[in-house]
Amino acid sequence: MTKPTLDIQLKTLPTAPGVYQYYDVKDNLIYVGKAKNLKKRVSSYFTKTHDNGKTRVLVRKITNIKHIVVATETDALLLENNLIKKYQPRYNVLLKDDKSYPxxxxxxxxxxxxxxxxxxxxxxxxxxxxxxxxxxxxxxxxxxxxxxxxxxxxxxxxxxxxxxxxxxxxxxxxxxxxxxxxxxxxxxxxxxxxxxxxxxxxxxxxxxxxxxxxxxxxxxxxxxxxxxxxxxxxxxxxxxxYQAKSTIVNPKISNVDVFSIMSDEGYGYVNFLQLSYGAIIRSHTLEIKKKLDETDLELLELVITEIRQRFHSNSKEIYVPFKVDLGDDIKITVPKLGDKKHILDLSLRNAKYYRMERFKQIKITDPDRHVNRIMAQMKADLRLPEEPRHIECFDNSNIQGTHPVAACVVFKNGKPSKRDYRHFNIKTVVGPDDFASMEEVVYRRYKRLLDEERPLPQLIIIDGGKGQLSSAVKSLDSLNLRGKIAIIGIAKRLEELFYPDDPIPLYLDKKSETLRIIQQLRNEAHRFGIEHHRNKRSKTALNTELETIQGIGEKTVIDLLKHFKSSKRVANAKLDELEEIVGVSRAEKIYNYFHKK
Structure with missing residues (x-):
């Protein structure tokens, strides 16, 4: 795996508390520091002008940054102390003496x-x-x-x-x-x-x-x-x-290796914490590319052996999230409660942060791989027959029952394709009827795509519950598209995903990227629909006011708006400017109306 550049590492640091470690070109640890906010603190080294010459030299020598995420500032302080005592980095001086915490x-x-x-x-x-x-x-x-x-x-x-x-x-x-x-x-x-x-x-x-x-x-x-x-x-x-003790250090936990794993479709991420005399002295996360559909158990057993050899670990006990087979010489512990479980949770947290940072780095350096991963994840999460490269989301908008409109937003490869967004004015439905309105706009949208022989989406998302989803499915049935395009509905409050003919909704992990993209689609459709609704109401109010001027008809209003762009500019226009557009007689009527008002 190619090491990310410093610029990319800085952009993808977490905002959590933790300890950061600076390495030079020879991969020597030269500085250890603690931070309430890792991203903010580490970035300050590279954005500020430092008066201290020693700090300027340190910054010039940094070629790689590593970090360990912890739960609190106190934990960061204690871990910083342990690492400095263990490695004595060249640019750390405050904690090299024998003074220790009580x-x-x-x-x-x-x-x-x-x-x-x-x-x-x-x-x-x-x-x-x-x-x-x-x-x-x-x-x-x-x-x-x-x-x-x-x-x-x-x-x-x-x-x-x-x-x-x-x-x-x-x-x-x-x-x-x-x-x-x-x-x-x-x-x-x-x-x-x-x-x-x-x-x-x-x-x-x-x-x-x-x-x-x-x-x-x-x-x-x-x-x-x-x-x-x-x-x-x-x-x-x-x-x-008072909190009696730190979650980082426990003197009863000594000479132990801690491993945790999380994985996705293509990669596994294993974090390793090494504990000596109750203190964390090393943290390392390894990314493994899957060749086949390896399980977390298979990956973890392989990586534990590799990491222990790499770091020359002779620990007789390891903590892991589930049972692994490493022979009879090593004691395997699967913590369920207490300090051991807290240490294992900390390891898993670091694996998660590493994965998030890798995603951010890949998004910058290899956008195609990022998109492919997201699409594969969405296909699996939503149980789709193919990757949803083209998604369309519909939303109705009829505030207080007036001016019913609908919006269709389009995402391609997980990103908004704004040139493909479409507004719809409801034509066949009288009054506020969301179900009938949804049936109309879905029919009109895909009837037109079929007539123009344009590509159809792989996934349709309906912003609404079962009722609106059923209305949209009726339109697909009438166009013989049922089964050719996947369609789901999303409830407005509980993040429930509904499928046609399935009474039980699907719930996604609230932190999943699939749900995040669906929420982004829904929010964008809502915003786009509200914007169109607002513009339509404003235009109606504007047209109504201009048309109330005696002797001014619809054609005159259109000519005025085409030229002046807004009613405010019409109201503030000079008489001679109005005369150029609508003639002397009508110009005087408009001018007198607004200035008397």
């Missing part, structure tokens, strides 16, 4: 302490985070210590030491902040129940703690202790508004 540690010991740390050790302790603010960590620890009585000492509280009476309670016990496990005044079981509740808070499950907080607040309020009740209320608000 974690909350539940120490692996008999009566676990809970404290903040910036270093993670593989000693069996549990770590939660990282957090982007030390203030957040302090708030959480204050909340935890206010709710549960935990020790803060670093004594080795083995059963033997406690039984020997080696330790004595400290001031924290007398202040009511600790229950004295050092003297055996609190059981190990009771203490671990509190630790379990704290773990739930750190995982983001605040339900039990909130219930207890609210009970405490009500108790304080009942006892008129309003100051204490307000403090508890403040803690409740912090808990309710």
């Amino acid at each position: 974690w909350i540690c539940i120490k692996n010991e008999r009566f676990p302490r809970v404290f903040s740390t910036r270093r993670v050790f593989k000693d069996g302790s549990e770590y939660f985070g990282p957090y982007t603010s030390m203030k957040t960590v302090s708030t959480l620890l204050d909340l935890i210590r206010g709710l549960y009585h935990l020790r803060t000492c670093n004594y080795h509280l083995s059963e033997e030491n406690i039984n020997k009476g080696k330790y004595k309670v400290c001031l924290e016990y007398h202040l009511g902040n600790c229950k004295g496990p050092c003297e055996g005044l609190e059981s190990e079981t009771e203490y671990h129940e509190n630790i379990q509740a704290i773990k739930e808070i750190l995982k983001g499950n605040f339900k039990d703690s909130l219930t207890l907080f609210k009970t405490q607040m009500k108790t304080y309020a009942t006892n008129m202790a309003f100051e204490q009740a307000q403090k508890i209320k403040d803690k409740i608000e912090v808990l309710e508004n």
Whole structure:
């Protein structure tokens, strides 16, 4: 696959939050950055004049851009930190030192302490985070210590030491902040129940703690202790508004490869995330051209092997969206819930964004391939016998029952063909009757195409439900075109697609390109019909006003409009200008009418 130029890469970047990576001509990673809006941030490097000489040098060296899409700005910040620490790009300096983000540690010991740390050790302790603010960590620890009585000492509280009476309670016990496990005044079981509740808070499950907080607040309020009740209320608000941890990093997920896939008619797109010590250190998406009608399972098994060889991955576990067969040496996990599922969803999201960008790039560099793909997709989605290269869409317009008109818009190869648009004035129908009007215009349109031996469309779309679709089908029957042209109706509200003789509507994915083109057709037909209706009403009102002038007939009105183009210009015309068109007598009548008015 040819690498897109920088210009094309910039045009097709997503507007989502994420991390961008700049590479030089030798494919070395030279800079990593985060962005709330990837497209806006990355484009600014190439559109602004930079005062910093180092930034100007960086921009000149960029030959390729890669990115990883994430859910939030916080995730982007954390992922940026991980990638800079891992690869230490030449133009990143701020995060190369040993400073890291804070974690909350539940120490692996008999009566676990809970404290903040910036270093993670593989000693069996549990770590939660990282957090982007030390203030957040302090708030959480204050909340935890206010709710549960935990020790803060670093004594080795083995059963033997406690039984020997080696330790004595400290001031924290007398202040009511600790229950004295050092003297055996609190059981190990009771203490671990509190630790379990704290773990739930750190995982983001605040339900039990909130219930207890609210009970405490009500108790304080009942006892008129309003100051204490307000403090508890403040803690409740912090808990309710806080997200306990990032979806990007989880220390329990280590040395794991994550793969996801999505595909269309001709290509598959596989995203690979590599996790080390709970952090994403690599993201790569591979595009595979299908030779036959390969399944997602076949493609994924092939690509997993290729990518793991390419990046020398020795991970013993992989996360995938469905079971794959890679031998007995690798543990296959299909996540359904929790952090593992979030990581898999993130991988799929990156695959989707990559596919969207490729479509945008192909649309610029290879428009024929883009059109062929769209047509093949529409044929499959709409269950058509052939690709809908030529589509016509009809819409009626009769606002408040006056001046009934209809519009026909034409799309060729998925794009508007405006020179083929047609307006229709309803001739045979009296009053506002959408069904009869639709039957008339569809008949007139295809009767004329047949008479003139012009090409017929592969698909007709009727803007309306079953009733209007049935009326259009009657016209096709009378012209012996039933079965020769596919026809569907689209409901105005629910995006339901109706087929003749099928009572069950078809629902397309709301994000599908097929539905997007159908909606574009319908909107264009509606706009074109309303425009014609508006012009017709304006012309009628205009003609009516000119014809009310005594002594001015229809032919005179037509002559005036042909020359002046509008009634406003007729009203503002000088007397001698009017005389040149309609003569002295009628010119005076028109001039006097508008100027007296």
